[in-house]
Amino acid sequence: MLRVFNTLSRTKEDFQPVVPGKVGMYLCGPTVYKPSHIGHMVGPVIFDTIKRYLTYSGYDVTWVVNITDVDDKLINESNARGIPMSAVAEEMTTDYKNNLAAMGVDTINVFPKATDYIQEIIQFTSDLIEKGFAYESEGDVYYDVAKFSEYGKLSNRTLEQMSGEGGGTADRKRSTFDFALWKSAKPGEPSWDSPWGKGRPGWHIECSVMSCSLLGETFDxxxxxxxxxxPHHENEIAQSEARNGKPMAKYWMHNGLMQASNEVGKVGGRKTREAGSEAKEGDLASQEAGKISKSKGASAFRDLLKKFQPENIRFFLLSSHYRRPIDYSEERLAEVGKGMEGFYRFFKRYEELTGESFYDLTAPKTRADGDAFESSAQWGAFDEFGAHVKGLRARFIEAMDDDFNTAGGIGVLFDFLRALNKFVEDQKLAESPNPAALDALRAGATVFKELAQTLGLFRAPVPEEKAADDALVEPLMQLIIDLRRNAKKNKDFATADEIRDRLKALGVALEDRPGGVCVWSRE
RNA sequence: GGCGUCGUAGCCAAAUGGCUAAGGCAACGGAUUGCAAAUCCGUCAUUUACCGGUUCGAAUCCGGUCGACGCCUCCA
Structure with a gap:
């Protein structure tokens, strides 16, 4: 039974969608005014994994991620750069989507833009005024927080608790805590006609409108x-539930935030900004030293992609539980990358043994198919190995069923890797390939792939950095390896070792395998 | 000040009442190898910041102490 932690109840609940078999999922996406940094990838990677696992569990999932393309920050950026707001939005949306693609987040069904829903937003706002939950004030429209008795239920706070703190002046608002549904336009600002004059939507309203429009009044x-x-989600609830008279979403899920290691506060957090340090903008090294001055803190994600494989970053994000904050550092990322090498080496080994690519294996797409595969697989004389594989699969599913414990699942994947390698060793497959044993290995690798794909991992070969001159290098390497083999045959180990050592210094690794085979790779 | 989270080995990180406290990185033995690399086997927390309590039983629940954070203001 799948269980998820619901922020509303602050407990893990059994997962039962509103409509059996179907799941509607909404994730608050970015305000597209600056290039995204690694923090922006946390939510998408986690919810992409959640969608994959729900799909694996047999649900038909529709996933919506909004793009906020109208907002004060966008207007500021547009003015600063002297280009239209829409141009800023378009550029940053492309950056965002490129980053998602690199991370393997390709399961989002709809990317609605706020500016495509202006009429619906106006209608929604009118409805709230009509129902007495909102009021107009000098061209602005505000939500009247006092009218919504359940205000604060998500974040567990009450208006009484909040009153007494500083806050700004109420100016056009009845209460400091009222928030804008519609903002009147100042001269020169992008605007749309409305019953209250020219203006633009407030920040929270778009999510209520678009989620309702695309997923319904109550989604999962x-x-x-x-x-x-x-306040964002609290305000969404106030808007949607006041208008529709029913719960907005059944399960509210919140991921922990990315924090810079050795750093006070999260990446781009208030404290780091107030620290007022003088670090260079976007400099990852200075960021790790704990000096962030840029308002968004981290450097652009697209720059990080130049230093690390996308899959390395994804693996890193999934290697701790989604509700916990993640400490970001390049050291951590590199350490995770080191751990991943074992998987890649196994895939290479698998290909050498079977002549087939691991990546071409067809793995069961759903849990039910996986159950069927598991019981029909030909373990042959290797039923002990088969039982081991079944146990691993059960452990993985148990972890993921428990509020998407990807860290636990990854732990099982490492155990799985060892089991696979041990089978290869025990059966001496490299020395004497035995068709029946290779079938069992193939079955094991298939189950491994079935599990890994729910995490969105190991879907395609990591692109090798093929240098332009490989057409020459390949035969040259064969020449060197042949000469070294002759040296070894003559027991001239000094020469053989010198060749290996000097190649190592050039960034080329030689590995001797059983049967006199030698393989080389760039490091 | 209000609300909330966290403190597990050298580092990272699972497990939230009950079998031996997963797994990764690092380190150290052994098998294998001409030597390496890779792989496999083994070692690496009598104990979960500290103190006290509840319980037959606690890393897990309760109270306190210390420490690190988040939100309350734009933020994924």
Missing amino acids: VHGGGLDLQF
Whole structure:
């Protein structure tokens, strides 16, 4: 039974969608005014994994991620750069989507833009005024927080608790905590006609409108970063539930935030900004030293992609539980990358043994198919290995069923890797390939792939950095390896070792395998 | 000040009442190898910040102490 932690109840609940078999999922996406940094990838990678696992579990999932393309920050950026707001939005949306693609996040069904829903937003706002939950004030429209008795239920706070703190002046608002549904336009600002004059939507309203329009008045999963819990999600609930008179979402899921290691506060957090340090913008090294001055802290994600394989980053994000904050550092990323090498080596080994690519294996796409595969697989004389594989699969599913424990699942994947390698060793497959044993290995690798694909991992070969001159290098390497083999035959180990050592210094590794085979690779 | 989270080995990180406290990185033995690399086997937390309590039983629940954070203001 799949269980998920619901912020509303602050407990793990059995997962039962509103409509059996179907899941509607909404994730608050970015405001597209600056290039995304690694923090922006946390939610998408986690919810992509959640969608994969729900799909694996037999659900038909529709996933929506909004793009906020109208907002004060966008207007500022547009003015600063002297280009239209829409141009800023378009550029940053492309950056965002490129980053998602690199991370393997390709399961999002709809990317609605706020500016495509202006009429619906106006209608929604009118409805709230009509129902007495909102009021107009000098061209602005505000939500009247006092009218919504359940205000604060998500973030567990009450208006009484909040009153007494500083806050700004109420100016056009009845209460400091009222928030804008519609903002009147100042001269020169992008605007749309409305019953209250020219203006633009407030920040929270678009999510209520678009989620309702695309997923219905009550949908299953609403996600986002922990920082959005208040006020953003609280306000969404106030808007949607006041208008529709029913719960907005059944399960609210919040992911922990990325923090810079050795750093006070999260990446781009308030404290780091107030620290007022003088680090160079976007400099990862200075960021790790704990000096972030850029308002968004981290450097652009697209720059990080130049230093690390996308899959390395994805693996890193999934290697701790989604609700916990992640400490970011390049050291951590590199350490995770080191751990991943064992998997890649096994895939290579698998290919050498079977003549087939691991990546071409057809793995069961759903849990039910996996159950069927598991019981029909030909373990032959290797039923002990088969039983081991079954146990591993059960452990993996148990971890993922428990609020998407990807860290636990990855732990099982490492155990699985050892089991696979041990089978190859025990059966001496490299020395004497035995068709029946290779079938069992293939079955084991298939189950491994079935599990890994729910995490969105090991879907395609990591692109090798083929240098332009490989057409020459390949035969040259064969020449060197042949000469070294002759040296070894003559017991001239000094020469053989010198060749290996000097190649190593050039960044080329030689590995001797059983049967006198030698393989080389760039490091 | 209000609400909330966290503190597990040298580092990272699972497990939230009950079999031996997963797994990774690092380190150290052994098998294998001409030597390496890779792989496999083994060692690496009598104990979960600290103190006290509840319980037959606690890393897990309760109270306190210390420490690190988040939100309350734009943020994934």
